[in-house]
Amino acid sequence: MPPPRIVIAGTGIAGTVTAHGLARSPAEVICLERSAAGDQAEAGTGLNIGPNAMTALRLYLPDLAGTLAAAGLPWRRWTAALTDGTPLLDLDVADLAGVPGLRIRWAELYRILRRGLPVRYGCEATGVVRQADGRASVRVATPAGPEIIRDVDLVVAAEGRYSRLRRLIAGLSQPRHLGVVMYRTLWEAGPGCPIDDYGQWFNGPNRLLAFRVPGDLVYCAGTFPLEPPDAPVPAAMKDAEILRGLYRPDSGPPSREAGYLIEGVARHVDTIHWARVQEETILYAPAGWPVVFLGDAAHPMIPTLGQGATQSIEDGCSTADAIRAALASGAIAAVPEAVEARRSGRARFALDLSRAASDTLLAGADPIEGTREKAGPDFRSALVRLYRDVDPPLAPVHQPGA
Ligand SMILES: Cc1cc2nc3c(=O)[nH]c(=O)nc-3n(C[C@H](O)[C@H](O)[C@H](O)COP(=O)(O)OP(=O)(O)OC[C@H]3O[C@@H](n4cnc5c(N)ncnc54)[C@H](O)[C@@H]3O)c2cc1C
Structure with a gap:
């Protein structure tokens, strides 16, 4: 059996923390990053x-x-x-x-978080479809042209506030x-x-x-x-x-x-x-997809308590932990629901408190x-x-x- 394949779309904060948490795990982890190496413009x-x-x-x-x-x-x-x-x-x-x-x-944070990870820079996740076997195929725009990564057991969509994968899967939500x-x-x-x-x-x-x-x-x-x-x-x-x-x-x-x-x-x-x-509405696990949204893709934060990057780090830690547990038990398909169960109440609390503190x-x-x-x-x-x-x-x- 080949190792489970995990695609992390977006190596900002939530994506990199997840990838670090999967270091030396048995999974094949593919990290996609839209920006070019060293580009800190954002x-x-x-x-x-x-x-x-x-x-x-x-x-x-x-x-x-x-x-x-x-x-x-x-x-x-x-x-x-x-x-x-x-x-x-x-x-x-x-x-x-x-x-x-x-x-x-911020640029220093990204630099440290990306160090040592096998990041594929200049590679933008442009689409995702469900395969008949329940896994996913991810479309990627790379510097060498379009590519499809097939047989993906789990997509970690961590592409930030304007997540393309969230829009494609769950539609445009009204902020x-x-x-x-x-x-x-x-x-x-x-x-x-x-x-x-x-x-x-x-x-x-x-x-x-x-x-x-x-x-x-x-x-x-x-x-x-x-x-x-x-x-x-x-x-x-x-x-x-x-x-x-x-x-x-x-x-x-x-x-x-x-x-x-x-x-x-x-x-x-x-x-x-x-x-x-x-x-925006908090969403970690879109029903029926082998996809989990993290960080701003799951819950753009009201910035008043400095919880945007902070909750993204918490997301990455809990998600890597949930994936490692699933790799041990062979239940990787259950990861999105497991992350939702571990994280959504906590993100809701942070968001509600940030809103209240904005009075x-x-x-x-x-x-x-x-x-x-x-x-x-x-x-x-x-x-x-x-x-x-x-x-x-x-x-x-x-x-x-x-
Ligand atoms: C100016 C500013 C100041 C802020 N100050 C604070 C603060 O003081 N404290 C705090 O906690 N939060 C702060 N925030 C919020 C914080 O930056 C975000 O909450 C945090 O970066 C979200 O992390 P993330 O990993 O979800 O997404 P991001 O850090 O946004 O990372 C997303 C990554 O995905 C990449 N990407 C995007 N689309 C794709 C794609 N389709 N395929 C592949 N890669 C893709 C992007 O290039 C990026 O590297 C601030 C935000 C801004 C804009």
């Missing part, structure tokens, strides 16, 4: 990875966890203030979680817009930069969020309300002076941190990545009351659950040198 900013992802990695892939921790900076605190400097919140994330999260450049514009950018910290660990600065519902990442860089994400919620981002907002006006306090000059960020955003307005905050970003929101509530026992215990309730593995996978 990963230009920074990320804060929640402590729950670091806990998952320590449990499932301890060597990879160590490599990532060494390449990033610890995310220990979450502070919030008004842009005039009035303090609102100071949460000890590392204490709530038991471990710190991670601040890292639900929250009514918030989010833009992100990264710049050199420069001398005297006052930004270090994760902080937020509010002027009404308009918010700046920033933290330092390795390489002496500052990652900054700004938000402001959007009405109606599904409107396109107004072109007029993509202007340095308009953006300054969103965050300048009426009561006087901005704090040193807020002033630094306001001017940084204005200087980098041309390189900003713009998006609208939206969510301060909506039109008419009161950031003072909304942020102070986050210091209260209800929100803190929800965070403890988010940060600590990680699906335990059957067995960790050791990869010296990962």
Whole structure:
């Protein structure tokens, strides 16, 4: 019998973590990546990875966890203030979680996660069909022309938010817009930069969020309300002076941190990545297909709690674990349902909490009351659950040198 064949479409975060978890497993694992080797064009900013992802990695892939921790900076605190400097919140994330999260450049995260994997770059999964025997055939556009990979026992569709395979299998789903514009950018910290660990600065519902990442860089994400919620981002907002006006306090000059960020955003307005905050129906296991969706393909996250990449890491860990268990028992066809059972409640909880925590970003929101509530026992215990309730593995996978 040939070994079971697994195709991983997309080597962003969920796909690579799954592939690492399958290292030295008996399966034949084929990793397809649309972008060319070394092309980081889609990963230009920074990320804060929640402590729950670091806990998952320590449990499932301890060597990879160590490599990532060494390449990033610890995310220990979450502070919030008004842009005039009035303090609102100071949460000890590392204490709530038991471990710190991670601040890292997105491109560096991809580079580390892809290292050592047999990634076929420049290869885009363009279609999937069910074979009569219940397995799948995957159509691939490669630099050498079209190709069909047949007799695939399991397709791991981890191609991100605009997953082509999800669209083909489950159809276009209607995103639900929250009514918030989010833009992100990264710049050199420069001398005297006052930004270090994760902080937020509010002027009404308009918010700046920033933290330092390795390489002496500052990652900054700004938000402001959007009405109606599904409107396109107004072109007029993509202007340095308009953006300054969103965050300048009426009561006087901005704090040193807020002033630094306001001017940084204005200087980098041309390189900003713009998006609208939206969510979609969670879907891991499409009925009747030997396919499992992971990461943003399964559940585009509302970004408020930094759970997008974080839940993708949890997905990858649990999925590799479920596949290894299925390889041992010969029940690989049951993997999509097993992943759905292990992951959908957890992803739902992370998504619901992220939406609830976005209350301060909506039109008419009161950031003072909304942020102070986050210091209260209800929100803190929800965070403890988010940060600590990680699906335990059957067995960790050791990869010296990962
Ligand atoms: C600017 C920005 C900042 C963010 N900041 C944070 C943050 O601070 N914290 C956080 O937790 N999350 C953050 N997120 C969200 C986070 O990046 C995503 O949730 C996460 O990358 C999803 O991981 P994934 O593995 O599902 O998909 P991705 O990381 O998007 O990876 C998908 C991969 O699939 C490849 N691909 C796509 N289509 C195909 C195909 N058909 N065939 C083969 N390959 C394909 C892509 O090239 C890519 O490599 C941010 C997102 C953006 C846009």
